[in-house]
Amino acid sequence: MAAKYSNQSRYTVAVDCIVFGYDGQNLKILLVKRALTPLKGRWSLMGGFVAKNESADQAASRILASLTGLKDVYQEQFYTFTDPGRDSQERTISIAYFSLIDIKKYKEFISDAYHAEWFSIKDFPNLIFDHEEMVKTAKKRLQYKATSHAILFELLPDKFTLPLLQSLFEDVYESSFDKGNFSRKMLSTGLLLKQRDKDKTGSKKGAYFYKLDRKNYQQNLHKILKLVPNPNSIL
Structure with missing residues (x-):
């Protein structure tokens, strides 16, 4: 039997999940009440060992x-948090992931056992440890990834419309878009398939529904970049 690595410290490895929903x-994040001490009962990201x-x-x-009861949702590893003092109990390295879901589609699957609750990305409570830093890093990663991938459609x-x-x-992107310019640029990407029916909840005229062209979208993904305001600021 091979000998174990000698004179090496042992660390705890955890994962933390930032769940984005729309x-x-x-744009919102899903938080839970922490079930472990210390800081039991405080708002936290979903995590474990x-x-x-x-x-x-x-x-x-x-x-x-x-x-949460959520399965088969978009999930991506985006960063590893290694600060020696990030967990007050013991040295814990956390591998962070973000997930993207349509809130309305999965609403009935969210478990209430851990008091899971949605909060706006712009207004959420204080979080334990370095979880607020995780959220900020995850949002930056989401903004960057969305410039060349169709991942935002996972939220819809x-x-x-x-x-x-x-x-x-x-x-x-915390930015305003001109309605006409946005529609024109988005339609020019070739990513969308116009449907025959309309959403008339907002007006009698209504707005046509669209779907993502998943069959051919790979060749047009790069065109999303021109929709993003100041893309260099998030690269």
């Missing part, structure tokens, strides 16, 4: 499912 008006027999990806999926229903899509982009 309710049609605001990586077991000996699983990868970090498997741990993140398991923890997300156990705390299968059918959506251009006003809804514009509202999402404005909230993610």
Whole structure:
């Protein structure tokens, strides 16, 4: 049997999950009440420890499912937090993930066992440890990734209107877009398939629904970049 590494410290490895959702008006994050001491009962990201027999990806999926009931959602590892003092109990390295979901689609699956609650990305309570830094880093990563990938569509229903899509982009990038310019640029990407039906909840005239062209979108993803205000500021 091979000898273990000698004279090396042992650390705890955890995963933390930042779940982004969109309710049609605001970008939000899903928080839970911490179940462990210290800081039991404080607002926290969803997290837990990586077991000996699983990868970090498997741990993140398991923890997300156990705390929220969510499965098979978009999930991406984006950063590893290693500050020696980040956890007051013991040295813990955290591998962070972000997930993207349509709040309305998954609303009934959110478990209330851990008091899970949605908060606006612009107004959420104080979080434990370095979780606020995690949220800020995750949002930056989301902004960057969305310049060349269609990941923001994971936050939308299968059918959506251009006003809804514009509202999402404005909230993610904290910027305002001219309605005409946004529609023209988005349609020019070739990413959208116009549907025959309309959403008439906002007006009698209504707005046409669109779907993401998932069959051909890979070749047009780079065109999203021209929609982003000051893209160099997030690179």
